[in-house]
Amino acid sequence: MRAPVRSVRSLGAVLLLVVLAAGCGNTPLRSPDASGGGLARYDLRGASLVVGGGATTELRLLCQLTIAAVQAASGAATDECGKDGGTDVHAPTGLSDVDTGWASLRTLGPRGLPDPDGAPADPPPDLDAIRATDAARGIAWLPPTAFGDTDVVVARAPGPIGVTGTDLCVAPEAVPGSAVAPGSAALTAAYGLAPPVVVPDVNAVLVGVATGRCTAGLVPGSSGRVPALGLVVADDVRRALDGGPAGPRGYAPVLRTGLLAGHPPTADVLGEITRRLDGPAMRGMVREVEVDGRDPRDVARRWLTGQGLIAAG
Template identity: 30%
Template sequence: MKRIVSTVALLAAAGMTLTACSGGSSSGGGEGVLSGASISVGGKDFTEQLVLCEISVAVLSDAGADVTNRCSIQGTEATRAALLSGDIDTYWEYTGTGWITHLGHPDAIQDSQEQFEAVKAEDLEANQIEWLDYAPFNNTYALAANADTMAKYGISTLSELAAINEEGQAPGLCVESEFSVRNDGLPGMALTYGTEFSADQISELATGAIYQATGDGDCEFGEVYTTDGRIVEFGLTVLEDDKNFFPKYNPSPNVREELLTEYPAIADVFAPISAALDEESMTMMNAAVDVDGEDPADVAVDWLTEKGLIG
């Protein structure tokens, strides 16, 4: 990528540990294996999803499919509805979101493989949606703060945040609107940690604005994604989820069963992509977009090319 060296240096200088989980394959599913297939690819409207969507567009096109790009659908529910209705044929969804939000289970399964197997089996039977091999990185939710806020409250865990809230110190939170109503967001966190934040403590902001505002101290604690490079850019510290509330969010290509039955090679095309998407790769690509200002499509193609996953 054009500025990938500067991004890696930024992460390393801040002392961020990147976990390289699985190595990539040397090639994708093979040129031409999807000739004749018409595939509509979707994705949600935040950075990581834009990159994942553009990865899908590139690899499916490389395999010979006629691809319609429908990246940047607004919101989780709208993207899922597009898949169920057939408006799109595939997008990357997270296992925790599938299990809790789409299938309606109140409690997460903390083992990644078990979570994947459970959501895969149930969603196929109930909705004819296939979950292909999941990537090893886990982009879960977290709350983070800048150094001044951490020093002010002297806490490092979500349990300690709950305790100071109950004591009446009333810390402020900045979150996305979706996080404030999701079972795997504030409502579920309140049940697990035994505290609720009042409406006047909560500010709803767009995803990107939360990182800036938290880094500047305009928000005391902000909702973040753990693979987001802006955690490092804005000098944020993530509070430990010491009760393991937040689910595993391993991404998997979701594909309509009807299409996969007609073109089973889709699974072969995606398999090496999922294997190569470790935490280091995803964090690096997110930072290339959000920190270095790269276009998600360029970032996706550069990464795929460097990994030898497209020709």
């Protein structure tokens, strides 16, 4: 009479294991936090940041760079990269839990908020004035990236921008008189170029240069398709692109001042990123996400590892 009891108990144990295994199979494994590397010398123990991102690949990458950097400095970071960091930090704490994010100074309006459609600011923002106004609202701005997020001229071979005879492809928003700075007017004037060939959009500019329809093209400096198509950024030897609006045009970290006051090393941690992030680095990471289909989190951590800022994660 006891054998059936043992059989029932055994069957029950097996079923329990099956149920537990099924439950574990449906629970995603949490990937390890970033650790080690050069950022480990900063102490963010006790800091807990909610990090926002944005609608663009660049802002999502910056969000993931921040999360890994904070973790490597022994802090905790919550991924809210689907939210707009620059906008959510400006919202009252009762309406937003985002502590820090990034803002593109190229699209920043006079009140410190990015244009919702991503349109370039015209005139460019006065970051010092915005910083002073936001300080009274409990919001701090850190120095922007070394990468200026400006337009560049691309070609099929390295060298200076061509002179008379160069066919320059531009998108409609880059023609003279548009808000995009500096547009094509400064280029045509500085190099004696023929009127630009206007094509439907930036992708058409890149394809036009890659296929030889145009010898050069004006595109955003962070475009990941530049390296993907085997194109290079031409040297602006006459500094025509420097004739755009004055002021910073990179990406700047923005965070709540209470967080910064409680954990001052946060500025040093983010500064390690802004000092290193140049045009080739951003274009390469954007390419990995938009062209190669890789996860922004993995791409960001691979770059940080290559910079010696983190060792694992």
